[in-house]
Each structure stands twice: as C-alpha cells, then as structure tokens.
Amino acid sequence: MIQNFDKALKAVLVHEGGYVFNPKDPGGETNLGCTKAVWEEHCGHPVDTKTMKALTPADVGPLYKNKYWDKIKGDDLPSGVDYVVFDAAINSGAGRAAKWLQACVGVEPDGGIGPKTLAAVRAFNSEQLIKDYSKRRLSFLSDLSTWETFGRGWAKRVAEVEDAGLKLL
Secondary structure, eight states, rough: OOOGHHHHHHHHHHHHHHHHHOOOTTTTTTTEEEEEEHHHHHHHHHHOOOHHHHHHHHHHHHIIIIITTTTGGGGOTTTHHHHHHHHHHHHHHHHHHHHHHHHHHOOOOOOOOOOHHHHHHSOOOHHHEEEEEEEHHHHHHHTTTTTTHHHHHHHHHHHHHHHHHTOOO
C-alpha cells in the first residue's frame, strides 16, 4: 500500500545491515543491501569503497523506491504482501520477485506486475499468499550454490519477513 514504503524500507534495512565485503558473496561490496554495481548504476559513475561505506538510508531510499518498490507495484499490493515482495526484490531482483508472486496467484510468470497480476493478488487470500510466497522464496534460496555460506541467515530472514508481513495484514 502507498503508505507502507517507509515502514517497509526501514524493515528491509534491518535485515540488510551495514557495510559488508564478503569474498563469498557474488554481490561483492555492499552497504545497506545495495551492491557497488547497483549503486554505480544508480549514480551513473564508478564509486570507491569510501563512498560505499558512507551510504545512508536517505541515500539508498530513493534507489530502493525506484528500482524495487515501484517495479513490484508496492503501492498497489495489499499490506503485508507489499513488504514480503519488496524484501524479496531487494534480495533476489525485482523480476524474480514478481515471477514468484505471479506463480503463487496463478498468473503466467513474466516478471512484470500489471493489471492481471494485481487483480489475481487482490482475489487471493493475503495470509495464504504470504505463506506460499515465503516457501517459494526459501526453496529458491536453498538451491543456490552459496546456501552453505548464507543459508542460515537467509532462512532466518525469510521467516522473519513472513512473520512481519502477516502482522501487517
């Protein structure tokens, strides 16, 4: 829902944490969940480690709104569903997050949330949708080659996001 972006962003940033540069993470240098490559794309120029370390929630907020929230039509999704899909979009990409949503509600997964998907989401029980979506997301993550390194944290995140999404209903 339109009024949920700020709350959803705040919740996502709790999971994303601060600056990290884990050699086992294919995303590379990251701060507040924003990879260096994504930040450079957003800025339109290369950035250094000092810039990455200095990112603030106010810096990444507009990027997250444009690149993830707006792409998954967060303003048009039911409360709770919006947060769950938004978190997944940041973690796994907006297109993949949209396809999971579409598959859960029985719409051909094309990665673009439009009128058909939104109608199907509105017709679907939001509690069941959040639970089904979380299972689908966790299944995807558990198949990744980096599961052994990051799986425990991902499983915890998915469970916490599911729980928070259900509380927003």
